[in-house]
Amino acid sequence: MSLQEFINNCLNEHVSARVLCVATCILTLLWNLTDKLAMVSICIDVGYIQKLIQWIRTDTFASHIRVIGNPIICIVYNLSRDKTGLKQFRTEKAFDILMERKQLINNENNNDLTDSYGRVLIALATSDEQSEENKKLILNTTENLYQLCKKTDQQDDLSSDGYHLSELLELLDRAFTNTYVIKHILEDKINEQSTAIQYFTELFLSLYGALLDPEPDELEKRAVKYLLRILLQISSYPEYLKQLIDNHQFCIIIESLANRPKRDDVKRIWCNIQQIMSTNERKKEMLSKIYISYDYTDEDFCKEFVKELRKRMTIPIWVDYENVDLSDDMWEYISPNIISATVVIIFVSTAYGENTDKFQELSYIISTNKSRDEKKGLIVVATEPNFTFNRSWMKDLLHDKTMVSYENNMGQMAWNVCEQIGVLEKPRIKCLNWLSKNVRRKTPQSDDFSARTLKLIPEKDKVYSQKESSQMGGSTDFLLVSKTHSSQSIVTGLMTQTGSVSGSTWV
Template identity: 25%
Template sequence: MFLSRFRPLRSEKKLESHVTHYLIPFHPKMKSTIDDQNNDIPVVDPLPVKNSLFLDLQESLYRFQCMLVQQSSTDETIECNITNHYQSILDKIQSIDQLEYTSETFDIVHMVFRTYISDILPLTDKYEDILSLVLSTKINFNLEALFKENESFTRRVFFSTHDLLALPNMIDYLEGKQKETQTYQLKIAMSVIINRLQLISTWITFEKDDFNDQESILRLLLKFINSNIHSDDSIIKQLFNLLIFLTEKTILVPSFINAGFVIYILQWLEMEQLPYEIQGSCIHIFYNLAQKIEGAKALNQADGLRILKDCTYRLLDPNIINGQHGFENMQLLYCMAMSLLIEPKQNREYVKNHRRILDYLLQSIIDASNMDNFFYADFHISRPIVVLTKLFVQDEIIKYVLDEAPVKNFPLSSKVEFFANLLIRFRGALTMDEDEANPLTLTALFNILWSISFHDEYLSQLQTNRQFLLTVKTFAYDTSVMEYERYVFANMSSIFKAANGILLNLGENISTRVHESSNITVEQPLVTSIANPSNRINVMISYSHTNADFCHDLVNALQKDPRLDIWVDFIYCRSGDLWEEISEAIENAHVILFIITKEYQSSKSCRQEVMYARDTLKKRFIPIYLKNDFVANSWLGIRIVGAQYIRFGKRSFGDSITEILNLMDDNTSQKQKQNVFKQTQMLTTPIADPVNVQDKILDKNLHTSQNRSIELIMNAVAGQTKPIEQWTFEDINQWFEQNNIESKLKDLYRFQHGNDLLLYGQCLQPNWQYEYADMRERYTREYNEILYRDQFVLLVGALNRL
């Protein structure tokens, strides 16, 4: 049976800096003191008033241990005292059930359990009633209520329970060195420890370094499994289930990698004679490790992809498996693990070779969506959706899934509609604090739909879905959703960023907000105008945050040139999620540096920046390749084809910087030399020269002569047969509509003739942003609404195309 359901993760709270009461050994990060007077029985941060039963039992166990030690040297001289004391201990343990279900009561149970394993059992195995009685106390069966109420208690119980595995007796058991007479009781103790850890792992919120000091125990568990994996020991199955639970916590994956999990998991997957259930558990852990970038890298380096493929012939052949329990789970696990390991390529051949995986992922999502609890087999819908999010960075995969992939039990006419409606169904997920799966699903769906919205053929389906648009706008305007960053996995952006990205692609009016704490306003450009006397160059750098270290080095090097005013988000942005500041920097830039990497091409945020700079504003740009082995393709390759680029790594870092500076100088000196007809044609073809018409409108000192003829301008208008100077009021209205310009702007201007447009376009040439500031104020007075920058840019771009 695969333990694959998402377990509830309680809303995160700031953990207490220290534990105010703790009566059992702590994880190394927690405060602990040792009471040397009580035979090294630890008492940590005691309660202001200790529970009398705790103290009584602690003292009784200590005395009992001393009597047993004396008995070993004096035979039966104190036998009577031992018997009486033993019965007294049993009576006190039974009285635990009379106490309330509190953390203090559980501390008593845990103290007795630990003391018996560490101090009593090594001396004799004759008093196992202590173990059986303490494990049968009622509080052992009511722990979830305590975990639900007290997160700090949950953490300390997890780590104190985990630390029991480091007791000498337990280490002997894991290494197979225990006394034969102790095996039975140690096995019971091991089972209790595993089950308790598994229970707590459904409630605990782990932190980054929690397992750094536990890797030696993890290695010990791996060796124990490896030595007993062919046995029918129930402990082995329990351990696999526990490891499935723990490796699902992606924050812990680096510790599991360091402990050697990758080597052991791959080794076990190659063992053909293992029980089907154990092999399924291995694939499940394989998938869990692959969810983390470090895990996928480690698995690929260890030949994990080949080993996983080899498993399919014996694990996923229906003719061989013959209806094995868990077959559907195994199929989905395999498809998800493969998708996480394979680097999707932007071509039809890749799609053809992996159609079965793509089909199965999509069908599992559809099947899960038809269930009330959103589960397919034993998996929540979030699992395959998160995997699909990674794959949807490739356009060919998007088109195959949406247009070609076969589906069953699908009542809708469109898969785009399916994903949009599914997002609507999960719109309340962030209010469900008790389950991390639903917010994760919502985050993944926003990212999937953001990827879809980059494709013109699907836009109308999204634009006409009013409930979908309302849902997206709700999240785009709510900055509080930025608090849910913990649901943002690799290859994903936050809900806030994705929602704003979707609206931008759909041409909707989105808010380009600036936080109240920011002193930057749209009336005050972030970078110096090109018209300044020093003739400085405004440079904007667009990059993936995965390559932040290189970007910092690049900025430090370029800042040594006094001519450059450099804009990069880690210097100027008040928030990485605000498009306002980034778009303003793009608008003000004379040249934009795209740091081209695989991660850049996969980033939807970077794609938005390139499209705004290259497609909307026709800005000059320089592609900078960070690595020798990557060549841009797909949407990015199309947009930078023909442009002169720099590739770092071919020569020294300093020489590459010099090359960038020279290329900036060359581009600036060429700017006045282009023919208007060539530039107009470049609007619909890949740009081979970074100089274009848009620069002449937006840059103050680099526009062409204002004496160019009206006839030349008229002929440059794509698709217009009527000269602009002859345009009527109706023609102007049609032009506003064709360019998706806000109708209220049209009403404000009230242009009557084509020449009005041409003259207004010339008025924008000194600096269109000053005009935007004036129009924004006028727009607010007239309509009591805000005119956002992206709305005005549509007008500027349309005038430029005239």
Template identity: 25%
Template sequence: MAESRKTQRRTTQEAPTSTKTTDLPNDLPTLFSNLRQIILKKAKDDEPIDSTIFQYIELIKNKIRDLTKLTQPTEIFDALQATLKLYINDILSIKNALNILSSSLLQEIFTTLDDAEENLDLAGVFQNNPTYARTVCFRSFELLALSIITDFLNEKCPIELFSHTARILQGIIYRILTTVECIVFKKNELQNFIPNIRLLLEYVDRNKQNVHHSNMPELIKAILNFIWSLVDDTSLVPTLIETNCPEYVLRWISMEDLPLTIQRVCLHIIENLARHEKGVKVLNNANCLAILLNFKKRVLDPNKTNQDDVYPELRLVYCMAVSLLAEPKENREDLDYLRKILDQLMQLAVDAGQSVNYKYGGFHVSEPILVLTKLCVHDEILKYVLNESNVKGMEAKTKIEFFCKLLTKFRGALASDDDLDQLTLIALFNILWSISFHDEYIDELKSYPKFLITVKSLVIDDGANTVEQYIPRPLSSLTKAANGVLWNLDENNPGINKKSKLFMIILLCFTILARATRSTVDPDTQALNQSGTSRVHRMHVMVSYSHADSDFCHQFVDALQKDKRLDIWVDFAYCHTEDLWEEIGEAIEKADLLLFLMSKDYQDSKSCRQEVMYAKDSLKKRFIPIYVKKEFTATGWLGVRIVGPQYIRFGKKPFDETVNELMKLIFEDKTQQENKPSSTTENKPPSVTETKRPSVTETKPVETTTQQKKPEENNLTKPNENNLTKPDENNLTKLDEKNQPESNAKPLKKPVEKWTKKDITQWFSDNQIDQQLSNIYDFKYGTDLLLYGECLRPDWQIEYNDVKQRYHEKYQKQLYRDQFVPFVRAVNELQTLKPKSKSKSKLCTIS
């Protein structure tokens, strides 16, 4: 990001002549020390430069030139930097000798140093030796603390030395800029230099009005590039916040009279600050969104058609910053050209991801990937990016292949100290987790063996759990995201081995026979036995929440636990880490009721999405949506899934009163569900307005569940004239009629116990069960089907894992849960649909 130094105009001064030869010392420290003493004496007598001073200056310049003859570039630069420090400390620190120090003859010492340094390929040296680059970086930071530099920044520098000191400071800053590109900073590593960085910002702030649009001073430009380079490292954002950097850049970008060059750098700095949660908090507290909107109206809107390189870049960075700072509802004004921005983001990700150093146009690949990860929690945006975004020069055949291959390239990030590489890896896992929620992408994800091996290896890698990389709030930890991907791909579902499963089935069969035998006991004896062993049944309730709402959740759970009829499961009480999805999945399976504590953070959480989809889509569990804040309304994937059930909203009434309403809903609704007949119809069909194509920002809650397909949100399609494609009214009517939910259950013509193989085959067909799945089974009698149903009752997931393996062996393809669930549902319905008779069989008494 640093720009090369411009050649400085140098003035010459006639040197004094002398025929006298003096024996002078041969080492630079002694030469500088002696020269200092001579200048001090001359300053006391107020004398100008004489032949002695001139001889020392010439000898020092020759010694500096001799340094360039050293063998190693690192030796040369070390000597040059040590000489610069001598020059600053021994010579420029002299007081009351301005007539000598301001002389161009004396200042040629620095010019000679500068020329010698420019002849070195320092960028190549630092690139090949990051350890040395780190040493030079911190050595240069120490130069910023020298008194002559701090005096200059505090405007205490004599006017005669102002230009010369500015050149020296500019050289130090450019040197740091060159090293920053090659090193990785650690957390709080620049804490000791906060006062010096703050001084640089204060200097720019005081002198910003002196900057002309046509000629911005090189020092101001160097300082701004310096701050930009530092904040580009996410780990340094907390340090930059302590320097008051956010306050300054927001002030500068708000000023209409500052040149666009400065405002451009400010916008980049804001975007980098927003990549860290602390930066987001500070910027939002300072009303950053309003400031950015004003910048857009003032600078970007009048230049919508301006295709100069700077304006497309500014529009992209603006949208990246707003996306990192804003909630979707606050982001609507930017959506007119969101598709173009998504195209740019994806193009930037591809260009940077395919480059050798993962950088392109000043951006690290982590920057567009991080923004895409946050935006792609919205399914419409995700599908647009994957299916329609316009990208050129991509080596991969599809966007999914690009993300998968890029993830494998960053596999080694855990073994390095590079925070940006680790952040990139975590962001890639999160965006691939978002992709894995959609059935249409599952097969492609599973077709990349290197990707699957990488994900599985990182799940069991201890380094994935111990990495100390800062994780921005929208992202989940690497381990959680990797486990989430595997779960959605059916590569990591909880199950038990075949022997244990077979034992469980046998045990269940014996239990069925025992129950049937007990049914012959006379009613009086049976009632007596039941009265002695009965106990109050506690409802198993699982609470699903976002960790951002943990304070509310603790208060909520404490209130629920006062009711002894409820057995509450919540992860902070049972899980030791946040990554134990198996425990959470088991809790969902055992729950009689799930309570979804919904908020914006809940909707944006892929972990919460996984819990909701497993509970509602896969297991068809009973749930109650609970809004933890009065102003939030669920949309998108969450809005689709909560249509129908009555919900509870906290915030409008006192907390205890709302809890009482929830308790009433829990138990009254439970009683109604127990009393009403079973039905496959969960909710009323959507109306035409409910099925209207959603906007790019939000999806209006619509219930469109079917028996064999998970709820999906509409795709974001490319429109004409940059507007969303409007839905066809006739098609919507047809869609409404098509989505009328109907139960496949039909009255039975004869008892299940009397069914033959032909009846069972017809039953599979009537319930629209996958034909290939039905071919796996060989039930000959109805009692076989009923007995199998009893084996499914405790945990149908166990049977699903086994059938899935048999299905794959037979057909060489995957059996998904939404293909198996209709079969489980139909088997469970057999008990309800059996015709009533006066004489009950023993199997009919199974409970």
């Protein structure tokens, strides 16, 4: 906090060259400290994220960007590696604030500064539209990361140029959420085989032992974690999945690891592989069931929506929070329920698009959609007003699907979903219209009232009785329908009961 206060005073006042030199040394120290994962949460807790945003907006940052620009931007990147830090940066609109400094950074023509800036943009971008503005920079940065990975994994300690392989793979995993980025990296082919896919699979085969080691090196274990996430994203593209399957050793290791607990990403990869390898056709006859796909930040919306759906339909709904505790093995519960679902409802949101697990889940849903009704089998529901697809992969997979727009009335949205699925009961007004064509309204005093009405009801559905009422002039005929009779008979009976009381007609 003392270091933070010193820097804050320097950047918000006129600073001498000597003080600026001290400030730069302190920022470099903070840059190295935040490179240690244990320090990141401490810096977040004492308010560095808000201060960093303030510092970037100062005139001192703009006028001395050559000296203090790289350390500050690298600290932003280091803190963004933490989920809480990333969320705070996005709340503070850090991406937009950094974009205000884009021209200044370009003017410096400094490779280190430009590279650091590109990495921060990859980390903080929430939509492909933001990435599109910086497409050239992001592609160049990703290419540099990929080449640095290949250089780093040759070292005994998996470190090079101050970066550990785990950090580079983590950033590549984020970059690959952009479809154009992953296709750019994987398009380098020899004999129709992507050299990048070959690199990632062979790297996994050399490192996967960290998952089996009872006392693994934590950074090496982290490297395998993000390598698996990259392979999971690759496996979600059918055109790239085939090359993974062609590597028999890779498939054997993935299948073996998938049978172990706490290997959710491996199970997802293996499930994608099985989709291609399996020759068993699914049964055409399936019991109706709805599967709900949503991001955990939208859980409250999901719970309320499911509650409203159940008021309007009796089809069983499978949603994870009701059936399984959050765990590292969610996929082994999720995948069979996706396969057996006759209808899948997807709650789309900005958060859904940012979640790489949802990309894999949605790809799997689409790949299993062949056995569902083309029009009713997959329904998209927007969980936020004016929703637009923030990721191209989500747009590519869902652009031609039925979408229920967000409304303030949750009940109406649920009704719209039921209407799309086709489970709504026929409105009762149709029964009334049918009666109006066939029955001439008469009071019980009319001789032919009971006879005409009873003709409209099947003989087995009639129960007839006489009742006396002191409030009514004379006797009144009532049709009583027993519990076992059809709903149409009940409606018919109710619709045709009339009488008069004190000069008024009752129905």
